[in-house]
Amino acid sequence: MTSRTRSPRPTVFAVWLIFAGVVGWIAAFALTTEKFALLENPGSSASCDISILVQCGKNLESAQGSVFGFPNPILGLTGWVAPIVVGAALLAGARFARWFWLLFGLGVTAALAFVLWLITQSIFVLATLCPWCMVTWSVTIPTFFAVMVHLVREGAIPASAAGRRRADALMAWTPLMAIIAFAVVGVIAQVRLDWIAEFTR
Known part of the structure; x- marks a missing residue:
């Protein structure tokens, strides 16, 4: 049997998971309450509808807002x-199996795949920038990078000892990777929607 060296407790990673989970859950809760309010008052505007470009009402009432037959934010409330649980368990010293x-x-x-699809739908189809949706994007993207790097350094994704060390060093660069991803989305949204002009009025 191959033995695995136990790595130090991934405190920063665990704290990020908890932070991202809480922020994502708050965004999902806000969107869920907005959806309920729109259902109770058909034809009304959501409180996060700032302008024609910056709004969440159009997203919530679209087909893309209920892909699986129920409002997408419910996925966030559960997901x-x-x-949060994994991060708290790691802080408590838990060790998880590879599976x-x-x-x-x-x-x-x-x-991440779902969020990327929603981003394309929001920018190219609905022509909106949903505030609470963007909060969700802002934590989903870096969480993906952090989790993938962690899986390599923990050996869940097969890699050599050198590869695992490089992944461990790469963890410090996940914020930069996320910033680059945000910049790409921002450039695409600017070309398509000219959001800078909206925010500089």
């Missing part, structure tokens, strides 16, 4: 609990 990390990574990857 964001996972990183658990792979399932967790799969879930985070699915979340």
Whole structure:
């Protein structure tokens, strides 16, 4: 049997998971309450509708806002609990099996894929920038990078000892990777929607 060297407790990673989970859950809760308010008052505007460009009402009432037959934010209310629990468990000293990390990574990857699809729908189809949706984007993208790097350094994704060391060093660069991803989204949104002009009026 191959033995694995136990790595130090990933405190920063754990704290990020809790932070991202809480922020993502708050965004999902806000969007859920907005959806309920729109259902109770058809034809009304959501409180996060700032302008034609910056709003969440159009997103919530669109087909893209209920992809699986129920409001998308409900996925967030349930899904964001996972990183909070995992982060808290890591801070408490828990160690997870490889299969658990792979399932967790799969879930985070699915979340990123869904968010990327929603970003394209928001920019290219709905022509809106939903405030609470953008909060969700802002924590989903870096969480994906952090989790993938962690899976490599923990050995859940097979890698050589050198590869795991490089992944450990790469963890410090995940904020930069997220910033670059945000910049790409920002440039695409600017070309398509000219959001800078909206925010500088």
